[in-house]
Amino acid sequence: MIRLDDLSLFVRAAALGSFSQAAREVNLLPGQASAAIGRLERELDIRLFARSTRSLRLTDEGKRYLPFAQDALQALRDGVDGMRGEDASLTGTLQVAAPSDFGRNVLLPWIAEFRRAHPGLDIQLLVSDQVADVFRDPVDIALRYGQIEDASYIALPVAPHNRRMLVASPDYLARHGRPPALAALADHACLAYRLRGRIYDRWCFALPQGEQVVQVRGALVSDDADVVRRWAVAGEGIAYKSWLDVCGDVQAGRLEVVLPEVPGEATPLNLVCPHRKQFSPAVKLLHALLRERCAPLLASLARLDEL
Numbered sequence: 001m002i003r004l005d006d007l008s009l010f011v012r013a014a015a016l017g018s019f020s021q022a023a024r025e026v027n028l029l030p031g032q033a034s035a036a037i038g039r040l041e042r043e044l045d046i047r048l049f050a051r052s053t054r055s056l057r058l059t060d061e062g063k064r065y066l067p068f069a070q071d072a073l074q075a076l077r078d079g080v081d082g083m084r085g086e087d088a089s090l091t092g093t094l095q096v097a098a099p100s101d102f103g104r105n106v107l108l109p110w111i112a113e114f115r116r117a118h119p120g121l122d123i124q125l126l127v128s129d130q131v132a133d134v135f136r137d138p139v140d141i142a143l144r145y146g147q148i149e150d151a152s153y154i155a156l157p158v159a160p161h162n163r164r165m166l167v168a169s170p171d172y173l174a175r176h177g178r179p180p181a182l183a184a185l186a187d188h189a190c191l192a193y194r195l196r197g198r199i200y201d202r203w204c205f206a207l208p209q210g211e212q213v214v215q216v217r218g219a220l221v222s223d224d225a226d227v228v229r230r231w232a233v234a235g236e237g238i239a240y241k242s243w244l245d246v247c248g249d250v251q252a253g254r255l256e257v258v259l260p261e262v263p264g265e266a267t268p269l270n271l272v273c274p275h276r277k278q279f280s281p282a283v284k285l286l287h288a289l290l291r292e293r294c295a296p297l298l299a300s301l302a303r304l305d306e307l
Contacts, residue, residue, distance in 0.1 A: 189237035190216035
């Protein structure tokens with residue numbers, strides 16, 4: 001008889017490409033995980049993985065069996081959810097990945113509010129600007145900025161009309177003046193962001209006549225978007241940030257919008273997961289809360305556009 005724990009280990013090992021990593025997630029030794037996979041292979045009478053000292057990959061039989069194993073585990077989760085009903089108390093663990101600035105400074109109190117409303121639910125919040133892979137990483141859902149063009153993901157809109165804004169502190173603008181046009185950004189200290197080794201120093205703007213790309217430069221670069229925002233608040237230069245990340249600073253007077261008449265790059269926020277079947281009651285309720293909380297922030301952006 002096939003053991004559910006063995007089936008779960010197979011699915012995670014296939015996603016991670018490693019017995020040892022899959023074992024660590026469930027507090028097993030690598031040898032125990034290998035034994036579990038061997039037990040599953042004997043039950044199925046097929047070889048699921050091709051193993052070597054340096055690599056682990058699915059065999060053709062393993063690739064064909066994987067979707068059936070995933071569907072079987074998901075069917076069990078769906079059955080539990082169906083028995084509870086969507087209005088029942090939420091239990092279990094929900095793992096959420098979020099961008100650093102949004103996660104620390106906007107999402108954090110909303111997650112605490114959601115947890116208080118559902119005390120039976122454990123939440124693990126993973127805050128990083130490294131893009132979470134919802135197929136390989138141990139996360140249930142990820143919040144991501146930008147257009148989701150990968151058809152292998154399911155994306156639910158959270159803040160579809162969010163966009164980037166040029167911002168700087170009042171102190172910086174008092175010392176260096178306001179750029180009168182986009183071309184003048186070349187004369188200012190611009191705070192750049194690095195992701196996966198690439199420095200994003202070519203800023204895109206959605207002008208009526210078409211997209212315009214501006215090359216900027218500056219002495220300060222970080223791979224943490226929260227650090228870039230903090231530098232801007234400290235008066236170190238001009239940042240090009242998501243409105244959701246900086247609207248609190250703008251409303252508090254810590255930052256001012258620079259060139260508000262220039263439309264910034266569209267930066268929608270989406271909730272992403274691998275499969276629609278994984279939209280559990282917890283995910284659906286969290287998605288609804290996030291949309292509700294983001295709506296007034298987007299409304300403040302719309303009011304700013306009207307000025």
